[in-house]
Amino acid sequence: MHTIIRKCCRWMSWMLLLCGVGSAFASKYNMPVGVTPISREIYTLHMTIFWIVVAIGILVFGVLIYALINHRKSQGHVAAKFHSSLKVELIWTIIPFLILIAMAIPATRVLMLMEDDSDADLNIKITGYQWKWKYDYLDENISFFSNLATTQDQIQGKAPKGENYLLEVDKPIVVPTHKKIRFLVTANDVIHSWWVPELGVKRDAIPGFIHEAWAKIEKPGTYRGQCAELCGVGHGFMPIVVVALDEPDYKKWVAEQKGVALKQANALEENKPLTKAELMEAGQKVYGATCTVCHQATGMGMPPAFPALKGSKIVTGDVAKQLSIVLHGVKGTAMQAFGEQLTDKDIAAVVTYQRNSWGNDDQAKFGKAAGGLVQPSEVAAARKASSN
Amino acid sequence: MTPTRVSKHHDDDHDHGAHQEPGFLGFVKRWVFTTNHKDIGTLYLTIAMVNFLLAGAMALLIRSELFLPGHRLIAPDFFNTMTTMHGLIMVFGVVMPVFVGLANWQIPMMLGAPDMALPRLNNWSFWLLPFAFTILLSTFFISGSAPNYGWTFYAPLSTKYGPPSTDFMIFAIHIMGMSSILGSINIIATILNMRAPGMKLMQMPMFVWTWLITAFLLLAIMPVLAGTVTMMLTDRHFGTSFFDAAGGGDPILFQHLFWFFGHPEVYVLILPAFGVISEILPTFSRKKLFGYHFMVYATAAIAFLSYIVWVHHMFTAGVPIQAALIFMYSTMLIAVPTGIKIFNWVATIFKGSITFETPMLFAIAFLFMFTLGGFSGLMLAIVPADYQYQDTYFVVAHFHYVLVPGAIFSAIAAVYYWIPKWTGHMYNETLGKLHFWLSTISLNITFFPMHFLGLAGMPRRIPDYALQFTDFNQIATVGAFIFGFSHLIFLYNIIQTVRGKGKKATKRVWEGAHGFEWTLPSPPPYHSFLTPPVFVEEASSHEAWDVSDHHEK
Numbered sequence A: 001m002h003t004i005i006r007k008c009c010r011w012m013s014w015m016l017l018l019c020g021v022g023s024a025f026a027s028k029y030n031m032p033v034g035v036t037p038i039s040r041e042i043y044t045l046h047m048t049i050f051w052i053v054v055a056i057g058i059l060v061f062g063v064l065i066y067a068l069i070n071h072r073k074s075q076g077h078v079a080a081k082f083h084s085s086l087k088v089e090l091i092w093t094i095i096p097f098l099i100l101i102a103m104a105i106p107a108t109r110v111l112m113l114m115e116d117d118s119d120a121d122l123n124i125k126i127t128g129y130q131w132k133w134k135y136d137y138l139d140e141n142i143s144f145f146s147n148l149a150t151t152q153d154q155i156q157g158k159a160p161k162g163e164n165y166l167l168e169v170d171k172p173i174v175v176p177t178h179k180k181i182r183f184l185v186t187a188n189d190v191i192h193s194w195w196v197p198e199l200g201v202k203r204d205a206i207p208g209f210i211h212e213a214w215a216k217i218e219k220p221g222t223y224r225g226q227c228a229e230l231c232g233v234g235h236g237f238m239p240i241v242v243v244a245l246d247e248p249d250y251k252k253w254v255a256e257q258k259g260v261a262l263k264q265a266n267a268l269e270e271n272k273p274l275t276k277a278e279l280m281e282a283g284q285k286v287y288g289a290t291c292t293v294c295h296q297a298t299g300m301g302m303p304p305a306f307p308a309l310k311g312s313k314i315v316t317g318d319v320a321k322q323l324s325i326v327l328h329g330v331k332g333t334a335m336q337a338f339g340e341q342l343t344d345k346d347i348a349a350v351v352t353y354q355r356n357s358w359g360n361d362d363q364a365k366f367g368k369a370a371g372g373l374v375q376p377s378e379v380a381a382a383r384k385a386s387s388n
Numbered sequence B: 001m002t003p004t005r006v007s008k009h010h011d012d013d014h015d016h017g018a019h020q021e022p023g024f025l026g027f028v029k030r031w032v033f034t035t036n037h038k039d040i041g042t043l044y045l046t047i048a049m050v051n052f053l054l055a056g057a058m059a060l061l062i063r064s065e066l067f068l069p070g071h072r073l074i075a076p077d078f079f080n081t082m083t084t085m086h087g088l089i090m091v092f093g094v095v096m097p098v099f100v101g102l103a104n105w106q107i108p109m110m111l112g113a114p115d116m117a118l119p120r121l122n123n124w125s126f127w128l129l130p131f132a133f134t135i136l137l138s139t140f141f142i143s144g145s146a147p148n149y150g151w152t153f154y155a156p157l158s159t160k161y162g163p164p165s166t167d168f169m170i171f172a173i174h175i176m177g178m179s180s181i182l183g184s185i186n187i188i189a190t191i192l193n194m195r196a197p198g199m200k201l202m203q204m205p206m207f208v209w210t211w212l213i214t215a216f217l218l219l220a221i222m223p224v225l226a227g228t229v230t231m232m233l234t235d236r237h238f239g240t241s242f243f244d245a246a247g248g249g250d251p252i253l254f255q256h257l258f259w260f261f262g263h264p265e266v267y268v269l270i271l272p273a274f275g276v277i278s279e280i281l282p283t284f285s286r287k288k289l290f291g292y293h294f295m296v297y298a299t300a301a302i303a304f305l306s307y308i309v310w311v312h313h314m315f316t317a318g319v320p321i322q323a324a325l326i327f328m329y330s331t332m333l334i335a336v337p338t339g340i341k342i343f344n345w346v347a348t349i350f351k352g353s354i355t356f357e358t359p360m361l362f363a364i365a366f367l368f369m370f371t372l373g374g375f376s377g378l379m380l381a382i383v384p385a386d387y388q389y390q391d392t393y394f395v396v397a398h399f400h401y402v403l404v405p406g407a408i409f410s411a412i413a414a415v416y417y418w419i420p421k422w423t424g425h426m427y428n429e430t431l432g433k434l435h436f437w438l439s440t441i442s443l444n445i446t447f448f449p450m451h452f453l454g455l456a457g458m459p460r461r462i463p464d465y466a467l468q469f470t471d472f473n474q475i476a477t478v479g480a481f482i483f484g485f486s487h488l489i490f491l492y493n494i495i496q497t498v499r500g501k502g503k504k505a506t507k508r509v510w511e512g513a514h515g516f517e518w519t520l521p522s523p524p525p526y527h528s529f530l531t532p533p534v535f536v537e538e539a540s541s542h543e544a545w546d547v548s549d550h551h552e553k
Ligand SMILES: [Cu+2]
Pocket: A191, A192, A193, A227, A228, A229, A230, A231, A232, A234, A235, A236, A238
């Protein structure tokens, strides 16, 4: 008897050691504990169920291994004759049932908690696009797109990969700590899923429907996630970065955003013509963030799904046609409408960039219409024309 | 009452083989027009093997791309077509046909029947399949990408945003569904009508029982899938908006329909596997299956519950909390009958007289690893935790643990178990054991790290990943290659056995084997039982099971 107890003790201490080692590598081998009450509850639930199944596993596999070792024919074991027992059948029907009830109770409690998104301090609408996220701060009148910031060079292996490879964006969603934030999640095209493990939030973004989730972040920091629902060719390339700031810093950020928005509006009013160098530089940036996933940095695309822009009839032809496609997309294809995602300046820049890259401005080859500059005012005019 | 079988079969002296005219044309005619359950079984097993290698090769392409972060071998769109086709072919082209093949070979022999009840229908249900898979694979040559939205083909990615080849996939699924429905009707008709005189339902072998229940599952769900893909078709071309919110539809409706088919479908894939394991464990433990009645009830309970758990695939998609709770409870409830099955299998082995031939090794591996897959399944049922697991590699690990050591291993075990009966020759035991150890070890190298990847935050179906996921992905890729190539040993072993290279098999083949099929010569006559054997229920089943009674000298 004593040896059994000693064995148990030794086994327990091994398990404890294992737990210790486990938590040291938690982020690598296990679910993150996270920084919200919900994520912590989920983690506890996850570990509880985990240890319950480990215990069941040790029991079942223990008996199995015991039999495999001791009841071998080569050991001279003769088969017993028993083949049914109502008593044991009832035991192993009822006991698992009770264990399940024990699991279901905490699970139900946590689920109720997750569903309670009342009394939010802040509402943010999240819209999934192929392949970027749009954030609308419903109480602050702030709205922006968040694109993958990792460069194509890194993805193609032409540049060393950064620390946050594929988990970095050009403009993160910024939220305050210790406030109940309600996320209203939807999509513009196909189904996406907004997932940040450390917030314990995963919500499918479904076109035409809005689903809710909430988080109360307890620690300032940067939390990264990814789209979790297959949404097409760029599915692996639409990360989420949440920056949680303490209240004063957050207020400062909000004020800044409002200033930026004002300045942008003023700049649009002016609509002053830009130089070719300005357009090309801005265009390359927009192209990298918006177009390369499909049309590739080389402009070669991935035909037939994603046609090449290099030498394309549209890109070397009439500007109006190209503008219309960029603004409104092509129905029934992966080419989406960028009209509401990009500013006039962005569109002017990226169209200019496409028309003057990869030899597309070769007028001897493609005719008089090839090349040329497109100004923001032309984009504005094209928008107006199509809305009439 | 106990299910035991003692046959009084006398070898038919008027047995004849397949009629085959000489030449290539004769060969083709024999196989195309055959209505024989063994021939059709062989055809099903062959198409499953071909598809297994094909879909396996796709998996290796996926794993190669994921060996390192960054874009390497295949473009993201092609990557998506690979994950889609790998899933579709493994489900519809490998696991479903392999078990129909086993059913064709075994059910008539196990029931003491000459053939299936509807032999011509049988021919038709097989020959639909090559057409379906040709159409499915032809999508690789259709401009605008093959299906690239995952084997679950969620709308609107597959409807409004799907490539033109989607219509071909829809048609292929229609044909496969037809084949499954016809096959199921045949299996039900055979089991209900062709049992040897005296064999009651509750005396049938477990493999027959699990197939009877599976066939009813298939009959209920394949029409739902057919309806779903038809709705996709009309959404794509005829202006309906079933799955489009802009027209008053709902993309979630697609998921409800798909998983109303999809969840019972996973039991279609696993219940026949349960049957195989229930045949093999008693044979090599030389002990009767423990708790036969409870095994039958548990199988029926699992089948029933499988209809009322589908929403557990959609917890993050936004279901009302009441629904989430109900479906969480019903899903957890499945653990009870599944647990009964596992406990009964362990009790079958317990105090047996165990030997470790290759089929037994695979069956034991099934016990361990299927249980592991069951554990992660239980974790996934817990809705709050599911919010973190959903659509990650944790799910990928889970369903591969259930399907590979579950469905695939039991199919492999079944082939090793019955191939001496089918061919009259033993397979090479050394190669069988080598295949077992290589595939079992590499399977765990491949899929176990995926649990960690998922928990650490790697979403599934991504062609490229953040740097912290690199090492586990590399381990998984190495494992996948060993796993994939280990099956070439299996293929070689089968071919050699079919060519008659192994030593001659006896009637009973395995010392502890019981049932009608083991009373036939190896290989069995072309029309298994021309005179029905008599099913005798012994007053004392213990004596009937005594190994010494049946020892074949
Ligand atoms: Cu996505």
